Amino acid sequence: MIKIVLDAMGGDNAPKAIIEGAYLALEEMDEIEITLVGNEEAIMPFYHEHPRLSLKFTTEVIEMAESPVRAIQKKKDSSIVVGMNMVKNKEADAFVTAGSTGAAIAGGTLLIRRIKGIQRPALAPMLPTRTGGQLLLIDCGANVDCKSSFLKQFGIMGSIYMERVMGIKNPRVCLINNGAEEEKGNALTKEAYQLLKNTDCINFTGNAEGRDVLSGDFDVAVCDGFVGNVFMKSIEGFAAMLMGMLKDSLMSSWKSKLGAILSKKAFAALKKKMDYTEYGGSPLLGINGCVIKSHGSSDAKTIKNSIRQAELFIKRDVVRVISEGIAVQIDPEEEE
Amino acid sequence: MIKIVLDAMGGDNAPKAIIEGAYLALEEMDEIEITLVGNEEAIMPFYHEHPRLSLKFTTEVIEMAESPVRAIQKKKDSSIVVGMNMVKNKEADAFVTAGSTGAAIAGGTLLIRRIKGIQRPALAPMLPTRTGGQLLLIDCGANVDCKSSFLKQFGIMGSIYMERVMGIKNPRVCLINNGAEEEKGNALTKEAYQLLKNTDCINFTGNAEGRDVLSGDFDVAVCDGFVGNVFMKSIEGFAAMLMGMLKDSLMSSWKSKLGAILSKKAFAALKKKMDYTEYGGSPLLGINGCVIKSHGSSDAKTIKNSIRQAELFIKRDVVRVISEGIAVQIDPEEEE
Numbered sequence: 001m002i003k004i005v006l007d008a009m010g011g012d013n014a015p016k017a018i019i020e021g022a023y024l025a026l027e028e029m030d031e032i033e034i035t036l037v038g039n040e041e042a043i044m045p046f047y048h049e050h051p052r053l054s055l056k057f058t059t060e061v062i063e064m065a066e067s068p069v070r071a072i073q074k075k076k077d078s079s080i081v082v083g084m085n086m087v088k089n090k091e092a093d094a095f096v097t098a099g100s101t102g103a104a105i106a107g108g109t110l111l112i113r114r115i116k117g118i119q120r121p122a123l124a125p126m127l128p129t130r131t132g133g134q135l136l137l138i139d140c141g142a143n144v145d146c147k148s149s150f151l152k153q154f155g156i157m158g159s160i161y162m163e164r165v166m167g168i169k170n171p172r173v174c175l176i177n178n179g180a181e182e183e184k185g186n187a188l189t190k191e192a193y194q195l196l197k198n199t200d201c202i203n204f205t206g207n208a209e210g211r212d213v214l215s216g217d218f219d220v221a222v223c224d225g226f227v228g229n230v231f232m233k234s235i236e237g238f239a240a241m242l243m244g245m246l247k248d249s250l251m252s253s254w255k256s257k258l259g260a261i262l263s264k265k266a267f268a269a270l271k272k273k274m275d276y277t278e279y280g281g282s283p284l285l286g287i288n289g290c291v292i293k294s295h296g297s298s299d300a301k302t303i304k305n306s307i308r309q310a311e312l313f314i315k316r317d318v319v320r321v322i323s324e325g326i327a328v329q330i331d332p333e334e335e336e
Numbered sequence: 337m338i339k340i341v342l343d344a345m346g347g348d349n350a351p352k353a354i355i356e357g358a359y360l361a362l363e364e365m366d367e368i369e370i371t372l373v374g375n376e377e378a379i380m381p382f383y384h385e386h387p388r389l390s391l392k393f394t395t396e397v398i399e400m401a402e403s404p405v406r407a408i409q410k411k412k413d414s415s416i417v418v419g420m421n422m423v424k425n426k427e428a429d430a431f432v433t434a435g436s437t438g439a440a441i442a443g444g445t446l447l448i449r450r451i452k453g454i455q456r457p458a459l460a461p462m463l464p465t466r467t468g469g470q471l472l473l474i475d476c477g478a479n480v481d482c483k484s485s486f487l488k489q490f491g492i493m494g495s496i497y498m499e500r501v502m503g504i505k506n507p508r509v510c511l512i513n514n515g516a517e518e519e520k521g522n523a524l525t526k527e528a529y530q531l532l533k534n535t536d537c538i539n540f541t542g543n544a545e546g547r548d549v550l551s552g553d554f555d556v557a558v559c560d561g562f563v564g565n566v567f568m569k570s571i572e573g574f575a576a577m578l579m580g581m582l583k584d585s586l587m588s589s590w591k592s593k594l595g596a597i598l599s600k601k602a603f604a605a606l607k608k609k610m611d612y613t614e615y616g617g618s619p620l621l622g623i624n625g626c627v628i629k630s631h632g633s634s635d636a637k638t639i640k641n642s643i644r645q646a647e648l649f650i651k652r653d654v655v656r657v658i659s660e661g662i663a664v665q666i667d668p669e670e671e672e
Contacts, residue, residue, distance in 0.1 A: 130577045144514055144522035178480055178565035186480035186562045210566045211573025226522045229514035230546045230563055231570050237547025238571045241466045242578055245609060249602040259598030266585040266592035273581060 001033050002314045003092040004307055005083040008038030009061050010099020012297045018098065019046040021303025026052055028304065032311055035092060037079045058082050068102030072110055080104065084111040087289040094290035094310035098298040104291060105142045105284060112289040115319065117326040120150045121286035123293060124158055125232060128273055131216030136162050138220060140228035140282065148191035151222050152199055156329065157285040157322050158220035159202040164316040165309065170203045171219035176227060177207035188224065201325060280305030283313060285322065290314055337369050338650045339428040340643055341419040344374030345397050346435020348633045354434065355382040357639025362388055364640065368647055371428060373415045394418050404438030408446055420447040423625040430626035430646035434634040440627060441478045441620060448625040451655065453662040456486045457622035459629060460494055461568065464609055467552030472498050474556060476564035476618065484527035487558050488535055492665065493621040493658050494556035495538040500652040501645065506539045507555035512563060513543035524560065537661060616641030619649060621658065626650055
């Protein structure tokens, strides 16, 4: 049995959608057990007994606006700290949360801690590509100031994750850059390019400009967490903007209104394709355990998909594979 | 008369679209004179006499793939070098080119040179916003490695440009960052935030996350050239991707196909709104003259709009205003 701790308190739709997601997951997956962690009065209205569902009550809640590191250190009886500690103490295999991204990163790093040889854990969301595939963006916000050696490790970890969990053979790794040519880049990406190029265990295919990242030509896109954050939020915002403008435009005449009604299914199909909720959550890679950060606006289905990711993460032994992959790469001078 | 030098050789549709753009501009604007610069055999097939159009023939062409700095230094008889030198020597007021961005930046910086006190010139494209307005993104590729003091100057220059050329009163300046709160950011943006906040001559409204940059809440978005490049190319690529996927989706059934036909005008209206060709070119701000970089795929209308921008740039005396604006800001230690 794979033991998953699920944060009942995190996310815009908690606790209802989270708990519903737990039941969906239990229905679909036979080899998991779930422990719901959170405040009793929040959980109980949505809870009903299930042979593979247990409860662990906490008294504190980490709010989105709190300083993540301080919250992790102070709120020992919050769902995030309790859940992380269960993974750390091997009482559970994986922790899934839709709560504060900062707290998930801080908790994973401070409580579960880094794999030996890993300089920085990274948060790695999955994005839909033009050709219907998926791309792992690593890092997306855990590390806003990076050294090139961090980026090399992101490439290795991302490649391992895509191969083991997502079943992509020999994943194509690119570096997000301001030009496709090898000599392009800022100080960081120029150095990182050379390191990635000389990393034998990955299939590094070179630089990708912003416009090509989601083309379908790549499976893993490496960048520092600042650039990853700007990249992901920009396209997220731009998609909403474009859809809003299209709606305004379609509503401006009866003819186009009728057209929009006839095309309704096509719009819905596109929306589904672009929908992050289909893709589950972002693993925090590089720590000694499995933490999956589900999107803040996760619904029950997203939570179920995030739990599925956690299950695969454990079954495919991602921590051990990353640990072994990094061990052969360790340059004693790089380690901190 | 405002004297504009137009690069006949630059851009995907040169020389035809460029020269057609020149005639369009001459028709619309009475107070300009244009000098077309480029190779004789390229220009002549599309040329006919006009009282305010003159020619200057060159023999060399800077290709898109060339190293910009080397090309500027070596190809003295290329349209870009000759055009830039005409601005430098006050034979012309402004240079408009749809050629290599790198060469335009290198040429502007090496030949026309920086305004006293400006640490780095910046390329500043205009992007459409959700609310139908425009946003100046500064810097977008001229400086991939920035100090915070550069970003402060980008804020000042961008603000001056939007006020003088685009007629926006008290432009709202934001800093592109990985979070909205003041304490968010990487080392660079944390420092830049404090500098921008303490710059009295601009209306600094704080951080903008990727998703909010184009919301319509801001007129100028400050970032380093690497982030600006990734931001702009990402949304450009994402728009194309989304439209492509929507098209596939609409073509998947006869009903949605019919819907698409009925909605054709609405799609066209949206496309027009999102179309950079409507917005002309990107000024290279911070040099001792006016250089407008028009998009590589400029058509005649884009060229005309870029010429319009150059005209306003000169009429509104942007170089002098930036020069005065920076003079009061100069900290002798910051200067390089």
